[in-house]
Amino acid sequence: MKSTTEKIFTHPLGIMAAATGATFLWGSAFPMIKLSYAELEIGKEELFEQILFAGYRFMLAALLILLFMKLLGRNIGYQRGSLLGVARIGLFQTLLQYVFFYYGLSGSTGVQGSIIAGTTSFFQMILAHYMYASDKISFRKVVGLVVGFAGVVLVGVSKGTLSLQFGVAEICLLLAMFFGGLGNVLSKKESERLDILYMTSYQMLFGGLVLAVIGACGAGVMPFDFTWSAAWMILYLAVLSALGFVLWNTVMKYNKVGSISMYLFLIPVFGVFLSAALLEEELHLFVWAALALVVGGIVIVNRTKAVQTVARKE
Known part of the structure; x- marks a missing residue:
């Protein structure tokens, strides 16, 4: 018999609300981190300050979740046998992802970072191919990958020219998305035996x-x-991390990787428009084209199963 939580997060409306909520929160992180850098005067080359800021953010996020668990009357003590699994997820989903993410975003615009974030879906799909027998790569998925990564390449095209401006910052953001995708897949595996919170x-x-x-x-x-502004920003970033990961890890626990990954296309959409609104970054032609390719690639990749299901019914 399904629990109440499982019923909520397997219902179409529950899936949509949780996945959309998580991606909106993650999309808002791009402009908020850039604003935090400006408020705290953290420069592009100040790598240790960037890493320290990320560390404080995620420790605060963890404490907020533990406080929530305590208020619910849940046990927050160490669960025997969970160390290796938790450490493995923390290594990829938090440590490695955000070392590269924070440095990459310091040398990139919020709009560029948001579009590159769409590659998480592709990396997640590739990794699922090797880790889940039911999520194999098909020709349609390969087409989606090519279209999506074409959008990432287009991100490097500077305004008004055909020269590529794809440097260390953008490569670091790609690495961050790879580690994030790997962390997502690993968290699905571990959630089969560990409580999400x-x-x-x-x-x-x-x-x-x-x-x-x-x-x-x-x-x-x-x-x-x-x-006070900087304190509010880090609190917001901690809350979005805590709530975003709880929502995403929960919806991933009860559903297949491929069926949920499509919602990741909303991260670049939310990120681009929130960066334009909050950072006043310009949405020129190349940005629109890159965003369209990345979103199109994600939709192509993740519509595969739905199309196949309809075909079998007919």
């Missing part, structure tokens, strides 16, 4: 703690001059 909070605590230690080694424990 427990798994998400402790992987964030592990990843955030390591990030903070690395950052503190190079920048000190508190190199920032926190204003």
Whole structure:
């Protein structure tokens, strides 16, 4: 018999609400991180400050989830046998993803970062091919991959020219999306035996703690001059991480990777328009074309199963 949680997160409206909510939160992270850098005067080359800021964000997010668990009367103590699984997810979903993400975003615009974020769906699909027998790559998926990555390449085309501006920052963002996709697939595996709130909070605590230690080694424990605006920003980033990952990991637990991955196309959509609104970044022709290709590629990749299901019914 299905639990109440499973009924909610397997219902079409529940899936749509959870997945859309998570992707909106993640999309809003792009302009908010850029605004945080400006408020705290964190420069492009200040890598340790970037890593330290990320560490504080994810430790705070983990503590918020643990507090929520405590209010629900749930056990927040260590669960025997969970260390390796939680550490593995924390390594990829938090530590490695956000080391590359924070550095990459410091040298890129919010719009560019948002579009590149769409590649998470592609990486997740490729990894699922090797980790799940039911999620094999088909010709249609290959077409989607080519279309989507064409959009990522187009991100590097500067306004008004045909020259490519795809450098270290953009490569770091691609690596971040790869590690994020790997973390998502691993979290689905671990969620079969671990509670979602427990798994998400402790992987964030592990990843955030390591990030903070690395950052503190190079920048000190508190190199920032926190204003009220900066404090609000890091709180918002912590809340969006906590809520976003809980929603996403839960919906991933009860549904197939391929059927949920399509919603990841909303990250670049939300990210692009929120960056344009909050950072006043221009949406020129190349941006629109790149966004269209990335979204189109994700839709092509993830419509495969739906099309095949309809064909079998006919």
